[in-house]
Amino acid sequence: MWTHSESGYFWLADSMYAKEVDDIQRELASVNRALSSGKDALTGQTYLYLLNRQFILYVADTQYAKSMQTYKQILEQEDNANVVAELRPYATKVLTLLQSDKPLIHSAEIRTSGSSYHELSRESFALRVNEGELDEVQIRCANKRSRFTASENSTWNIPSSWGQCTVFVTGTPKSKFDVVEIGAYQSAI
Incomplete structure (x- = not known):
């Protein structure tokens, strides 16, 4: 029988291995899987360590919205003073960047899926x-979903009434592209 705790600690071990071999994508995937085991399956300090790593990895991968969501989770944890003190300057810089008018560029790759x-x-x-090559762009929001043919010469404007949005891109596996975010910051933490 495989329990949630065993699963969480397995993915924690895998994330530590990925960190040692400097594989950011694998480490982030393993941290996310360990955290999905739940707070009850891991000790408080282990859970806090994983949130700390998740924040750092999201920032490194230019997933700023997700990094701020993780920071909010860290603020809600018990015995978080040291981690909050360590991450606060970085969270402040991320929030300043998000609220600025500078374009945010996220480099992405189509997975084998x-x-x-x-x-x-x-x-x-x-x-x-x-x-x-990219095929399709799907904008999946809290209040709306839309599909478009992927086009490099298009800019998609999302009304604030749609809520928090995620862009899904399909295409040929291993295709590399950038998501360039412009305009006003849409969600405050």
């Missing part, structure tokens, strides 16, 4: 293809 996704934090975005 044929898709990639990115949670948006701005009201508009465009795609810049670096290698390969």
